[in-house]
Amino acid sequence: MVRGEFDQIARYFAPLAAGAPGAFGLRNDAAVLSPPPGEELVVTLDTLVEGVHFLPEDPPDLLARKALRVNLSDLAAMGARPLGYLLSTAWSSRIDDAWIEGFTNGLAADQKTFGLHLLGGDTVKTPGPLTLSITAFGSLPRGGALTRSGAKTGDGLYVSGRIGDGALGLLALRGALRHLSLSEQEQLEQAYRLPEPRCSLGPALIGLANACLDVSDGLLADAAHLAEESGLQVIIEAPAVPLSDAAQAALAEDPELFTQVLTGGDDYELAFAIPPVEEPKIAVLSQELGLSLTRVGRFAEGAGVLILDRGGRPLTLEVRGWTHF
Ligand SMILES: Nc1ncnc2c1ncn2[C@@H]1O[C@H](COP(=O)(O)OP(=O)(O)OP(=O)(O)O)[C@@H](O)[C@H]1O
Ligand SMILES: Cc1ncc(C[n+]2csc(CCOP(=O)(O)O)c2C)c(N)n1
Numbered sequence: 599m600v601r602g603e604f605d606q607i608a609r610y611f612a613p614l615a616a617g618a619p620g621a622f623g624l625r626n627d628a629a630v631l632s633p634p635p636g637e638e639l640v641v642t643l644d645t646l647v648e649g650v651h652f653l654p655e656d657p658p659d660l661l662a663r664k665a666l667r668v669n670l671s672d673l674a675a676m677g678a679r680p681l682g683y684l685l686s687t688a689w690s691s692r693i694d695d696a697w698i699e700g701f702t703n704g705l706a707a708d709q710k711t712f713g714l715h716l717l718g719g720d721t722v723k724t725p726g727p728l729t730l731s732i733t734a735f736g737s738l739p740r741g742g743a744l745t746r747s748g749a750k751t752g753d754g755l756y757v758s759g760r761i762g763d764g765a766l767g768l769l770a771l772r773g774a775l776r777h778l779s780l781s782e783q784e785q786l787e788q789a790y791r792l793p794e795p796r797c798s799l800g801p802a803l804i805g806l807a808n809a810c811l812d813v814s815d816g817l818l819a820d821a822a823h824l825a826e827e828s829g830l831q832v833i834i835e836a837p838a839v840p841l842s843d844a845a846q847a848a849l850a851e852d853p854e855l856f857t858q859v860l861t862g863g864d865d866y867e868l869a870f871a872i873p874p875v876e877e878p879k880i881a882v883l884s885q886e887l888g889l890s891l892t893r894v895g896r897f898a899e900g901a902g903v904l905i906l907d908r909g910g911r912p913l914t915l916e917v918r919g920w921t922h923f
């Protein structure tokens with residue numbers, strides 16, 4: 599069964615807005631939102647399209663959480679803490695009430711985890727693929743935003759967590775990593791379906807990092823964005839790229855998969871530039887957050903991205919990351 603549009607909003611979406619007074623119970627034309635005193639708003643939007651960003655069989659609760667999390671990752675990349683979000687859903691013909699219930703249960707769980715509420719949105723039906731769009735709002739101390747453009751020569755390039763699990767997870771879901779154990783495949787699939795936005799790390803990097811972004815298109819492509827915006831070259835040491843045990847097992851069987859690790863995307867880790875004087879603080883922060891923060895390279899005079907193998911020789915890769923066109 600599928601409820602009518604307004605019935606759906608009242609039944610499934612209004613409860614998600616109950617904690618946000620400015621959302622008026624989703625019974626008005628727009629929401630009212632103010633950042634905390636002394637802070638400024640940070641806004642971002644990402645869209646997920648079935649077949650492009652997720653698989654038709656992805657469970658609705660995980661998909662909802664991924665849609666929210668990719669946006670939280672962009673807020674974290676700027677150093678912002680989440681405040682709230684708008685949700686646009688274009689339901690395809692296969693979506694029924696049970697599916698929507700799973701979807702909104704996923705949102706409810708992550709609202710709790712990350713401390714934000716639904717503020718409003720839009721519900722439409724589409725003859726095309728299921729399409730979800732979230733606009734997330736966050737805030738940070740006035741003037742504190744991290745950007746992609748501040749890296750300096752000699753800064754270290756760091757990444758959070760592990761790189762490549764998301765991209766390998768998609769391969770696992772497509773049946774391309776059958777040589778791995780079931781638990782290794784599941785670990786990678788989980789990384790693809792439910793990324794971990796680094797919401798505590800981002801704000802902690804204000805005053806430490808000279809530049810920051812989140813890795814969504816692939817480490818090479820996104821490191822190249824940092825380099826370009828900062829007017830520098832970025833040099834990445836391939837052996838330093840942090841890999842999970844499951845990813846290492848995948849690479850042991852097929853070293854060619856390293857290209858996927860570097861360019862496949864779906865990581866939602868932060869990549870950031872740290873000046874040498876601040877580098878000792880990164881180990882402390884890593885301890886405090888219980889999150890590995892790994893130096894994978896450095897910024898130098900020049901342009902573009904250079905990736906070096908174990909012997910310091912440049913690797914040549916045809917692709918750098920995901921692009922839609
Ligand atoms: N259609 C658009 N209209 C206006 N701004 C856009 C549009 N598409 C992208 N942008 C802006 O371009 C910049 C880069 O967007 P992009 O989507 O590549 O970054 P991202 O969200 O960090 O990456 P990803 O989409 O892979 O998660 C952002 O500032 C974004 O707001
Ligand atoms: C089914 C399926 N096929 C391929 C991919 C890989 N992929 C798609 S978009 C994107 C970059 C981020 O998106 P955007 O830049 O649009 O925010 C990546 C890495 C996927 N996630 N699911």
Ligand SMILES: [Mg+2]
Nearest residue numbers: 643644645672
């Ligand atoms: Mg985007």
Ligand SMILES: [Mg+2]
Nearest residue numbers: 672675812814
């Ligand atoms: Mg981003």
Ligand SMILES: [Mg+2]
Nearest residue numbers: 644668672814
């Ligand atoms: Mg994004």
